[in-house]
Amino acid sequence: AQSVAQPEDQVNVAEGNPLTVKCTYSVSGNPYLFWYVQYPNRGLQFLLKYITGDNLVKGSYGFEAEFNKSQTSFHLKKPSALVSDSALYFCAVRDGGGKLIFGQGTELSVKP
């Protein structure tokens, strides 16, 4: 069965510093991987996806993610964090039937 894991419940970063939110996956076959962000009392917003091709995927709001097949990871990164990046981040994998399976989420807190 397809699954993703987000090993950190919370990540704390100072504004201006680089940030990484971790995700590992377990799939059979080629993975279709996604990152979403959720602001308080809002729906999930799509950030980026990996289907095939370059291992470094660029997405919205300056975020990027690095696909690493040997480590089965798909970490979300941003070179310089903003206070407004503080939110709940979800990694997801699409299964063979099409539905998204989400990790437990990581709360990102960026302090000034």
Add this chain to the structure above:
Amino acid sequence: DSGVTQTPKHLITATGQRVTLRCSPRSGDLSVYWYQQSLDQGLQFLIQYYNGEERAKGNILERFSAQQFPDLHSELNLSSLELGDSALYFCASSTIDKGEAFFGQGTRLTVV
């Protein structure tokens, strides 16, 4: 704005009652997904419809049911409500199986 519309935004009802949540997918999207988000369970997949047909079922209780109509909008029916059903219910839609899904703003259900 994701293009996915959910109504109502908030719903407060008593235990034992029945409610219907409504979702209008993005124009052209054939797949509709329902998810439940609670504090202790994270984002749980409930059910998926594709062009009017049920495609996948997740951890959906027997008291819950859904359908997708010919105009592609979907409804999630929750009956014999219990306090534990209080949660955010999200609808998402997508065009193709490999692509990203777009989420509505959610319906916050409170059972009292």
